[in-house]
Amino acid sequence: MKFGILQFPGSCDEVDALDAARRVGDAELIWHAERDLKGCDAIVVPGGFSYGDYLRAGAIARFSRVMESVIAFASEGGLVLGICNGFQVLCEARLLPGALLPNANLRFTFRQVDLEVLQADTSFTCACALGERLSIPAKHSWGRYYADERTLSDMDAAGQIVLAYAAGENFNGSLRDIAGVRNEAGNVFGLMPHPEHAVSELLGGSTGGLKIFQSMRMAVEGVHA
Amino acid sequence: MRARVLIRPKAGILDPQGVAVERALPALGFAGAANVHVGRLVELDVEDPTQLEPMCERLLANPLVEDYEVQLLDGSS
16 A cells, blocks of 8 residues: 655645655655656645645645646545645645635634544545544644535535534634535545644644544555445 | 736635724724725736636636636736
8 A cells, every 4th residue: 555645845744644654554755746646546635835825725736747647546536635735735626625715713723623523434534433533733724614505515415524623623614614525436535634743642642643544544455345 | 918807705705804904994093994805916918818717717716715807908018
């Protein structure tokens, strides 16, 4: 099982994502100007400020060369995880529904948040129990999840709302407390908090984030049907 | 041809920048300002103005959350 971690100019969490992925499998970085996904079984679009977040967060990265390959990979069913800026890139690329808007408090906010697992039968949460709480840090200024009401209802009915901020934890004003969503097919997932920063008790105070990477490994290896 | 694109948050979507500005104005003694919204302005020279709308749809704006308005400017460069 090999993870490919994208690296854009302005990415800043790709090394932690690489470390997190290597705790459950092989992993290597893929530079944004590459087209070759190097035979990876899953792709991680990491956090940071790709292309300086010019125009809108993720708006430029979405047209990068590597993203053309990622979009093709996703359309063939390949697993794609977007974290923070990566989530924004996947929304801009329309691989995920909705958009991320400036936090309601207009501030860059960095805090540990509790997330509730609303769907435990996905390729990204199958190592979690339904209703389990994951303690994961979040750090962003554009994390307010938005989609129109009809889209939200459809997503809810289809089980696409995978992670929610637990009661009292929704600091950015996301609609329906949404922290992480999947696409209809279930092979693309994005979340604003950073699972790659919560893989070691010593450094993150929690290993809740590791379960996202473990889930992906289980999905790729067919442990999760 | 010189063109100007105005990009605004869609009506009904919380615009915290607009709210912050609206709250700041009375503190400076400007009373009576309401419904403040903050958007973006893109100005550009284009050879083919029919490309402006697809540019907006694909890159300049995010049509899910933003409205855009294209203006063609007279006296173009």
